Amino acid sequence: MSSIIQLLPDHVANQIAAGEVVQRPASVVKELLENAIDAKATDIKLIVKDAGKTLIQVIDNGIGMSVTDARLCFERHATSKIRHAEDLFDLHTKGFRGEALASIAAIAHVELKTKQDQEELGHHIIIEGSKFVSQEVAVLPKGTSFLVKNLFFNIPARRNFLKSETVEMKHIMDEFQRVALAHPSIYFTLIHNGSENYNLPSSNYRQRIVNILGGRTNEKLVPVSEDTEIVTISGFVGKPEYAKKSRSEQFFFVNDRFIKSGYLHHAIMSAYDGLLKEGNQPSYFLYLKVPPHTIDINIHPTKTEIKFDDEQALYAILRSSVKHSLGQFNVAPVLDFERDPNLDTPYAYKDKSSDVPLIQVDANFNPFLDEKPIKTSSNSYTSSGNYAKKETAHSWESLYVDLRQDTKEVESLSFESEEVTGSFFESKEVEITPSRTYQIHKKYIVSSIKSGMLVIDQNKAHQRVLYEQFLSNITLKKASSQQLLFPLELHFTKEEMLLIQELIPSLENTGFIFDGIHKDCIHISGIPVSIQESEVSILLEELINGLQNNVPESNFCLNDGIAKTMAKSVAVKTGTYLTELEQENLVNALFACKDPNVSPFNKPTFITLSVEDLDKKFAL
Incomplete structure (x- = not known):
């Protein structure tokens, strides 16, 4: 062969x-x-x-x-x-x-x-x-x-x-x-x-970070420095209040080589324990110097993963150094048992006796000497057994003489009753029927139907309603906006600004109004009606994070992604109380959608329990 x-x-x-x-x-x-x-x-x-x-x-x-x-x-x-x-x-x-x-x-x-x-x-x-x-x-x-x-x-x-x-x-x-x-x-x-x-240009580490990520980055950085026999750590970590949803500002450098390490990232997250909101990620730019013979950088083709000889010691040192920096710069609460040196007795007064203050009393002082006696119509008996004088009301009754006359004139006037015709939800008065809705644990909406019972997830249902509204507004370009009294100024990195410029045409169709677009910031003077002003920065951040690693090729897919992200961000959250009127409006809006069965992310919005299913639960 x-x-x-x-x-x-x-x-x-x-x-x-x-x-x-x-x-x-x-x-x-x-x-x-x-x-x-x-x-x-x-x-x-x-x-x-x-x-x-x-x-x-x-x-x-x-x-x-x-x-x-x-x-x-x-x-x-x-x-x-x-x-x-x-x-x-x-x-x-x-x-x-x-x-x-x-x-x-x-x-x-x-x-x-x-x-x-x-x-x-x-x-x-x-x-x-x-x-x-x-x-x-x-x-x-x-x-x-x-x-x-x-x-x-x-x-x-x-x-x-x-x-x-x-x-x-x-x-x-x-x-x-x-x-x-x-x-x-x-x-x-x-x-x-x-x-x-x-x-x-050539600079130091802090200036290089600011030059790459933008001018507002400088106020976010907290320096980290630690020198041990195993590793020398330098660099910066971000303050907890500036944490983001994405991990785009997380950098580890070992001997001037960028690496990715989930193990070391866990050490940083442990140092931030209790300081971050759920789902937020801190920023860090940490430079580690280790002896070359203690690492192996040839375990991955892209050389972004490194094997350390003593990972556990490196984990402990990194965690403690970051935690120490956060406490040292008053970013995290610490226990400080050092006394204030200003409270110490000066050296010159060490053996000096204290001066006894002199007390002088005026025996002839009488606080009631210049007061006129007050005539009272009756006396009241106090709990101590003494009679207390009660002041008459002549002095303060005179203050209301003119007011009584004005009050009589007002009482003679008549006002037309004004009927309230509008409400927050444009719907008719809700009649109490057997099919009324109930909210369970501020998460589910329950309603009876002919065949049994309907259970609706309020968050996923609202996502479906908003998704179809946003997608319709983007496609038909007829979204309404609410003007802001003071325009918003939001700062982003240059990398994020490139993505925002791709999204601006679609965002304008949803109701956003952009006044100015610069290298590292944007000015917003109008936002969609269904979005609160405080949610704009969070919404844009989630929108960027959702599309950052996977920008769609077609315009329709891009609009679809924007509508999904906005619906997820704005939808009513689990734990939000809804009135009976709000529950019914949400149910009606859900079943008016083209596809009410699933959320924009293909999750079921409701389930049905038939009477037979309920009977089986009680069967012996």
């Missing part, structure tokens, strides 16, 4: 490796930015077109490469970071596998321009699908320019799986933020479709 196992060609192996390394344009951005940092660059510029599908270019002023290194960097398993297997446990750089550039060159058109400082001329290399097209000598500035065009041009199936431009650009911005936050001393610039999204 002939052999069936054979070696794969290099271009096929590179394409398979590219499936692990390059999942989307953001993966290319991450690899190129990390290479620029390893090249000791102090100024890195990222240029993107069409969310990376058309162009990704990273320009740095690093040490550059020689002609030999420029050719070898595109070969598989070629790296300058490691020489032996032991080097994997003593890494101080980002990229070390030697597969990134080979994988990128296998699925895109690549142009590399590089020049070392001591060389007069640089080198220009063009590669298309792992094939070297040309190599030339060129006049170039110091550093490296890596240009990637037409990503997945030879794998159309992978290209079709890419999401919309908004989603892909969000992933690129996520990778850019992670790298920029880890290296505040490097000047970073991000340009997308000709417009500058980020311009981050």
Whole structure:
């Protein structure tokens, strides 16, 4: 029998490796930015077109490469970071596998321009699908320019799986933020479709966080600092009152490398125990320095997960340091047994005796000497057995003389009775019938029907009613708005502002009125009638969180998502008391819907219990 196992060609192996390394344009951005940092660059510029599908270019002023290194960097398993297997446990750089550039060159058109400082001329290399097209000598500035065009041009199936431009650009911005936050001393610039999204000059950690997330971020940060033999912790955590529903502002950096760790996240949540509302997530930007030999960063292809030698000790140190910072800056309540030094006796008065105050009494003082005796018509006997004088009413009765005359005139007037014709709910007077509704535990509405009993979930039923109203308003563009006396000013990050700008046309159809849209804030002067002013910021936050990771491709799906999120946020909550009139209006509105059986999230809105079902419960 002939052999069936054979070696794969290099271009096929590179394409398979590219499936692990390059999942989307953001993966290319991450690899190129990390290479620029390893090249000791102090100024890195990222240029993107069409969310990376058309162009990704990273320009740095690093040490550059020689002609030999420029050719070898595109070969598989070629790296300058490691020489032996032991080097994997003593890494101080980002990229070390030697597969990134080979994988990128296998699925895109690549142009590399590089020049070392001591060389007069640089080198220009063009590669298309792992094939070297040309190599030339060129006049170039110091550093490296890596240009990637037409990503997945030879794998159309992978290209079709890419999401919309908004989603892909969000992933690129996520990778850019992670790298920029880890290296505040490097000047970073991000340009997308000709417009500058980020311009981050060299700064410290706090300034870099504020420059990325917005100017209002500075007042939210609480510094954290701890130095032990196991780990050195620095960075910032957010105040509990600024917690959000999303986890978009949570960053762990271990030796300047962004990681994800549910175990360490649990330590942070334990430190915030009792300080957060249910469902809220705190913000944190924590930088951990550990000895390289105590971690293993080669357990995941994307290098975002790390295995620690002593996780339990790290958990305890991280939890206590965050809890200490929250208490030290009066964010969390603490027990403080230190006495106030201002209450201590001064040293000069230590042996000095205290002065006895002098008491002087005026024996001739009589408080009743200048008062005139008051004549009383009767005396009252007190509980102590003494007679107490009762003042007459002549003095205060004179104050009401004119008022009595005015009162007689008012009594002679007659007023027409005014009949109240309106009510909050526009409906006729409810008659008490056998089918009246009842509320149970401020959660369910019960009503009798011909075949038995109807039990309605008030929250899910209201979601269905509001969902169809919002979706109708968005589609027909006839929603009514209520004007605000004072416009609302809400602040968001640049990443969230990109998503809000996509949602504004649909939000305006629901009743929102936007007066101004800036880089990091929006001004709202009108809101839908069914929404309270205090709910606007919560609603927009939930709307952003719900659509942030999965922006729909079609406009209808986008409108549907907005209507669902708004209905879920505004619907009457469990635990809310409803009057009998409100219960009946909700029931009538539910069964007037096109699909009253399920909520917008496909949960049942009501159940029915027949008389037979009830009889079975009582059967012996």
